Amino acid sequence: MKTDYEEKIPGSGSAAEERSGIQVISRAAAVLRALEGRTEGLSLGAIAKEVGLPRSTVQRIVSALETEKFVIAASPEKGVRLGPGLVTLGSAAKAELDHIVRPYLQRLSEALNETVDLSMLDRHVMVFIDQAVSRSHRLQAVSATGVTFPPHCCANGKAVLARLGADELNAVLKGRLHAATRNTITSREKLAEELEQVRKTGLALDREEQTEGICAIGAAIRDPGGRLLALSVPVPSVRFYGNEQRLGEAVLEYCRLIETALGC
Numbered sequence: 001m002k003t004d005y006e007e008k009i010p011g012s013g014s015a016a017e018e019r020s021g022i023q024v025i026s027r028a029a030a031v032l033r034a035l036e037g038r039t040e041g042l043s044l045g046a047i048a049k050e051v052g053l054p055r056s057t058v059q060r061i062v063s064a065l066e067t068e069k070f071v072i073a074a075s076p077e078k079g080v081r082l083g084p085g086l087v088t089l090g091s092a093a094k095a096e097l098d099h100i101v102r103p104y105l106q107r108l109s110e111a112l113n114e115t116v117d118l119s120m121l122d123r124h125v126m127v128f129i130d131q132a133v134s135r136s137h138r139l140q141a142v143s144a145t146g147v148t149f150p151p152h153c154c155a156n157g158k159a160v161l162a163r164l165g166a167d168e169l170n171a172v173l174k175g176r177l178h179a180a181t182r183n184t185i186t187s188r189e190k191l192a193e194e195l196e197q198v199r200k201t202g203l204a205l206d207r208e209e210q211t212e213g214i215c216a217i218g219a220a221i222r223d224p225g226g227r228l229l230a231l232s233v234p235v236p237s238v239r240f241y242g243n244e245q246r247l248g249e250a251v252l253e254y255c256r257l258i259e260t261a262l263g264c
Contacts, residue, residue: 024061027053031061032070032082041074041081097223098130100261105132108233108254112247115142117218117232119156124172125149126157126230141214141234149210152177152191153184155218156230158204162195163220163228169195184209202255203248208237215240217247219255224262231255 034050035042044062048055062080065071069085101118109116113136119128125148133142151157151172161169177186185191198204206216217240218232231254233247240247 027051027057028061028065031058031065032086035071035080035082038081041079043079046079097262101258102130102132104254104258104261105130105231108132108231108250109134112233112250113137114233114235114239114247115140117143117156117230117234119149119230119232121151121157121160121172121228121230122148124151124174126151126154126160129229137236137239139236139238141216141236143234150178150180153180153206153209154232155204155206155216155234156232158191158195158198158206159218159220159230159232160228162198162204163222180210181208181212183207183212201248202252205244206234213237217244217251219251221255221258221262222264224264231258 030051030053031047034047042050044055044058047062048058051058053061062071066073066080066083069083071080072083073079074081105116105118109132113134115134116132117128118130119126121127128143128145128147128149131143131145133140149157151161161172164172173188173191177184177188177191179186185194194204202219204218206214206218208215210216213236214234215237216232216234218230221229221231223229231251233251235243235247
C-alpha cells in the first residue's frame with residue numbers, strides 16, 4: 001500500500017548522499033589546490049601522492065574537472081594543469097569581493113578623512129587593487145590602482161610579510177633590500193624584528209620608508225580563498241606622527257568588519 005511518506009533506511013538516503021557529495025567536492029578542491037602554481041602541470045600519479053588519494057580516484061576527479069575545463073592537458077609527460085574554466089569563476093569571485101569590500105574602504109576613508117588602500121602581494125611586490133580617496137584635506141597621500149611597491153618598505157607589504165611562513169618570506173624577499181629613502185629598512189635582521197612586532201600587534205607601519213613625507217599604517221586580511229590582502233591608510237607625515245593609535249585602531253576594526261563580511 002502506498003503512503004504519503006517514504007521509508008528511511010538507516011545509513012542511506014539524503015544524509016549519506018550529502019556526506020558523499022561533500023567528500024567529492026573536498027577532494028576536487030584538493031586536486032585543484034595541488035595544481036596551483038604548477039604551470040607545467042602534474043601527472044595523475046604526482047597529484048595522487050600530493051593529495052593522498054588513490055590514483056584511480058584522482059583519475060575520476062580529473063576527468064570530471066576536464067569536462068568543465070577546470071583542468072586541461074599540460075603535456076603527455078606532465079598530465080594536467082589548471083584550465084581556463086577557472087578564469088571565469090575567478091573573475092566573478094573578484095567582482096564579488098570588490099562589491100563587498102568597496103563600501104568598507106569608503107566608510108573608513110570618511111571616518112578618518114584620509115585615503116584608504118586595498119592591496120595584494122603579487123610575487124615580489126605589493127599591487128594596489130582599490131582605493132577610496134578623501135577630499136577633506138588639500139594635502140593628501142594618493143597613489144593609484146595598479147601601482148606596485150616593494151613589500152619591505154611599505155605598511156601594507158610588511159603587514160602581509162608578517163603573515164607568511166619562513167619559506168614563503170624568503171621567496172618573496174630574494175636579493176637585496178633596496179633603500180627607497182633614508183628611512184628604508186635594508187637589514188634583514190631589523191626587518192625580522194619589525195615583522196615580529198607586526199605579528200604581536202597586527203599592525204605594520206611605514207615611517208617615510210617608501211616616500212619621504214608620507215607615512216602609512218596597515219593590517220593584513222585573508223580572503224575566503226586564502227589570499228592575503230592588506231588594508232592601509234597612507235597619511236602625510238605632518239598628520240601621522242602622534243595619531244598612530246587612532247589610525248591603527250580604525251584599521252584593525254575595519255579589517256575585522258571586512259573579514260566578517262567575507263565570511264572568513
